[in-house]
Amino acid sequence: MNILAGISLKAKRIGIDLGTANIVVWMDGRGIINREPSIVARDISQGHIVAVGNEAFRLLNERPGYYVSSRPLKEGVIADYETTVALIKNIIKKSAKFSFQKPYLMICVPTGITEVEKRAVVDAALEAGAKDTFLVDEPYAAAIGAGLPISAPTGNFIVDIGGGTTNIALISLSGIVASRTIPFAGDKMDEAIRTYVEKKYGLQIGLRIAEMIKMKSGSADLKESVYYKKQEVKGRNCASGLPGKVTIAPQDISFAIQPVLHAIVEAVISVLEQVPPEIAADVITQGIVLTGGGALLHDIAKVIEKKTEIPTAVSADPLDCVVTGIGENLKRIKQLKKEQSTQ
Ligand SMILES: Nc1ncnc2c1ncn2[C@@H]1O[C@H](COP(=O)(O)OP(=O)(O)OP(=O)(O)O)[C@@H](O)[C@H]1O
Ligand SMILES: [Mg+2]
Structure with missing residues (x-):
């Protein structure tokens, strides 16, 4: 693989379907780049996070007595802030590793969640290393993804x-x-x-x-x-x-x-x-x-x-509709940034 081809001087645009069960990641220009369960594995004695996503799933299956699983989202909203930050950090690490700039993230949230719950998603993304974060309603993204x-x-x-x-x-x-x-x-x-x-x-x-x-x-x-x-x-x-x-x-x-x-x-x-x-x-x-x-x-x-x-x-590919819709919406980031600055 030509590593230089993956190096980017521009901030990458990443779309995340931060689901209760699954996290699906979209990269502008590439499409779906990753799909992992929304879980982390914690050390049973200390409670430290030892692995996230696929790696956590593997550890929990192979050595169930040593680790406990925790899911950062419950009923579509953040239930455990620290774990959510760890999951988003993992996404950024995997998808923007050759980038000199922090990425823009677009994340879906269920409709009807409170401003405080929305703020928690934005804060977790910023803490995990996002340059800026935009939210999109989950059914809105799903409808775009379903065509x-x-x-x-x-x-x-x-x-x-x-x-x-x-x-x-x-x-x-x-x-x-x-x-x-x-x-x-x-x-x-x-x-x-x-x-x-x-x-x-x-x-x-x-x-x-x-x-x-x-x-x-x-x-x-x-x-x-x-x-x-x-x-x-x-x-x-x-x-x-x-x-x-x-x-x-x-x-x-x-x-x-x-x-x-x-x-x-x-x-x-x-x-x-x-x-x-x-x-x-x-x-x-x-x-x-x-x-x-x-x-x-x-x-x-x-x-x-x-x-x-x-x-x-x-719909066709029902598990991918939300992230595909977010991917489509990522194209509007410039416009969304403008709207945000005039608010
Ligand atoms: N073949 C299937 N039959 C029935 N249920 C299924 C099937 N495949 C997946 N599921 C269920 O779909 C759910 C996961 O769907 P999805 O990935 O869309 O959720 P999510 O986006 O992570 O969650 P949320 O949107 O609520 O935060 C799980 O409950 C899983 O058991
Ligand atoms: Mg979902």
């Missing part, structure tokens, strides 16, 4: 189902007309599966196992769930305290996650109720577009479509 005509005078309805949050928004003429963010998404489904398995089978399982069976055999639709495979899961028998295993039917998984799906559908309906009559027809024709990892849950589009009576589809 919706957000600047047109039509109604674009987007539902981003992530790990910690579901972001629902109606976007028209490049602005958010109505929106709602709820703390019900993939993580809550995993917790619901874990609780259900413990109650029904007396087996305690880890959240990672719960997530795995959800991804493999989970269906949003109870009726459809019969078509998926049974899963054998290992855990700890609640009565004996010994390791044990049970076979989980796909209907169990579907049944366990119904309350989370119910909350998501209710929230979608509450935003649909706010659609102004002028663009209601567009929403009915264009339909609802699902993004985020939760959109990969089997039959979720079918369930939302049935409950809302609005055509619903999953």
